[in-house]
Amino acid sequence: MEKQLKQGRIIKGIGGFYTVLMQDGSSCICKARGLFRKQGVTPLIGDEVEIELNSSQSRMDGRAADEAAASGYLVRILPRRNELIRPAVSNIDRLFVVIAASRPQPDLLLIDKLLLLCEKYSIDPVIIINKCDEAAAEDIENLKAEYKKTEYPLFTVSAETGEGLTLLKEMLQGAVICLAGQSAVGKSSLLNALIPGIKLAVGGLSEKTERGRHTTRHTELIPLPETGGAVLDTPGFSFLDTLELDEAEIRLLYPELRGLEVNCRFNGCLHITEPGCCVKKNLNGEDAPIHRNRYERYVRLVNEAIERRKHRYD
Ligand SMILES: Nc1nc2c(ncn2[C@@H]2O[C@H](COP(=O)(O)OP(=O)(O)O)[C@@H](O)[C@H]2O)c(=O)[nH]1
Numbered sequence: 651m652e653k654q655l656k657q658g659r660i661i662k663g664i665g666g667f668y669t670v671l672m673q674d675g676s677s678c679i680c681k682a683r684g685l686f687r688k689q690g691v692t693p694l695i696g697d698e699v700e701i702e703l704n705s706s707q708s709r710m711d712g713r714a715a716d717e718a719a720a721s722g723y724l725v726r727i728l729p730r731r732n733e734l735i736r737p738a739v740s741n742i743d744r745l746f747v748v749i750a751a752s753r754p755q756p757d758l759l760l761i762d763k764l765l766l767l768c769e770k771y772s773i774d775p776v777i778i779i780n781k782c783d784e785a786a787a788e789d790i791e792n793l794k795a796e797y798k799k800t801e802y803p804l805f806t807v808s809a810e811t812g813e814g815l816t817l818l819k820e821m822l823q824g825a826v827i828c829l830a831g832q833s834a835v836g837k838s839s840l841l842n843a844l845i846p847g848i849k850l851a852v853g854g855l856s857e858k859t860e861r862g863r864h865t866t867r868h869t870e871l872i873p874l875p876e877t878g879g880a881v882l883d884t885p886g887f888s889f890l891d892t893l894e895l896d897e898a899e900i901r902l903l904y905p906e907l908r909g910l911e912v913n914c915r916f917n918g919c920l921h922i923t924e925p926g927c928c929v930k931k932n933l934n935g936e937d938a939p940i941h942r943n944r945y946e947r948y949v950r951l952v953n954e955a956i957e958r959r960k961h962r963y964d
């Protein structure tokens with residue numbers, strides 16, 4: 651019988667079976683060809699793939715496909731735009747970096763690291779300050795000021811009252827997105843407010859007792875047919891633990907610092923202890939190239955990287 655080749659995206663993978671979402675919204679369970687193992691390639695959630703279907707009967711809606719045996723094979727993985735390790739996913743377009751305006755108290759070092767990750771892996775960051783309903787206007791302004799010079803898109807919202815969500819919704823269009831940020835900043839609440847019907851568990855309630863709610867045990871891409879994109883639901887985002895950048899690279903991943911070293915005395919100036927540094931000279935002015943607090947966290951990350959390098963051969 652004639653084999654059909656179709657294109658889709660892996661949205662789930664359990665025990666060697668991959669759920670592939672096709673362009674028409676149907677899904678199909680596939681196994682990987684032995685070829686991948688031979689080449690040492692593991693299919694990832696997010697991969698755009700070509701699959702070979704066995705028969706026209708093998709395509710069905712998602713739930714029925716879940717229960718059926720494999721009905722096709724992955725034959726090719728299209729080139730990945732990026733790939734992360736924990737969670738093991740590929741082709742993330744956008745990372746929603748979520749901060750709570752006041753509680754839990756913002757961990758901006760974590761936010762900076764997430765932004766570095768985005769720069770390194772060519773993921774577009776979107777900074778979201780949530781819980782604006784319960785914060786003082788001044789606190790919100792101070793947070794915004796820290797990231798103004800990055801020029802990253804920044805939204806001040808409330809998942810609770812709906813404030814700011816209409817604008818934010820546009821960032822979902824046509825993109826595979828992922829959310830990251832401290833626990834309890836409102837990531838699940840935001841998705842619930844942005845995406846009708848998604849019903850993620852909120853508020854640290856035990857996911858096991860929350861019957862009828864969506865529970866997160868495996869990393870999975872949830873397709874969003876209305877936007878043409880998808881959102882990654884993952885039990886954890888620990889990829890940062892493995893992000894060990896060296897100091898020269900860190901500097902290049904700060905959009906505010908990029909290109910400034912041409913005005914410093916030394917080529918490759920890290921803007922920390924070097925004499926004749928244009929960044930340090932202007933740190934306190936109205937027109938500082940980078941926010942003072944973010945600069946101080948930058949210095950800390952650079953110093954940590956230098957220490958790590960020194961001890962690498964211990
Ligand atoms: N006041 C207020 N509370 C919120 C808002 N968004 C989330 N919360 C609450 O913050 C808690 C943690 O939210 P959750 O979505 O589970 O956070 P996650 O751990 O980041 O997924 C819950 O009690 C939510 O009801 C908001 O915009 N305003």
Ligand SMILES: [Mg+2]
Pocket residue numbers: 837838839851852853
């Ligand atoms: Mg959550």
Ligand SMILES: [Zn+2]
Pocket residue numbers: 911914919920921922924926927928929930
């Ligand atoms: Zn400098």
